[in-house]
Amino acid sequence: MALDYQPKIVGFLCNWCSYAGADMAGTSRLTYPPNIRIIRVPCSGRVDATLVTKCFQQGADAVLVAGCHPGECHYSEGNYHARRRFTVLRELLSFLGIEKDRLRLEWVSAAEGKKFSQLVSEFSAEIAHLGPRKDNGKAAGGSL
Ligand code: FES
Incomplete structure (x- = not known):
């Protein structure tokens, strides 16, 4: 595998906690790999099978969903739904x-x-270690 392989990661971050956490990382000048594309969602419970499979269909190597800690979701149970759906x-x-x-x-x-x-550094390294998707995007109905 080429050493310069950079996985494409889509990150769905809940508006109230994780997106603010990413913002905190930025304002604290903490670094993480630039190969994550962040999408702000109202709640982790908003991320459904359609969104996830669409990412893979469009060529993503990995998807990260991040939300508020259990018991802290601004919509009470959204992250519990996310956990079950996951x-x-x-x-x-x-x-x-x-x-x-x-x-x-x-x-x-x-x-x-x-x-x-x-988290982003670790996840990016894990996906880089996995390498490009073996299905070349075909399994999810798309192409790379
Ligand atoms: S509002 Fe953050 S997980 Fe629901």
């Missing part, structure tokens, strides 16, 4: 021929800029 989505990805580890769910609060920075 388990099913990983199985769906496996069915589509995409490694489950390419989808990750994490809790990041507005004060956890350092955690966000470390």
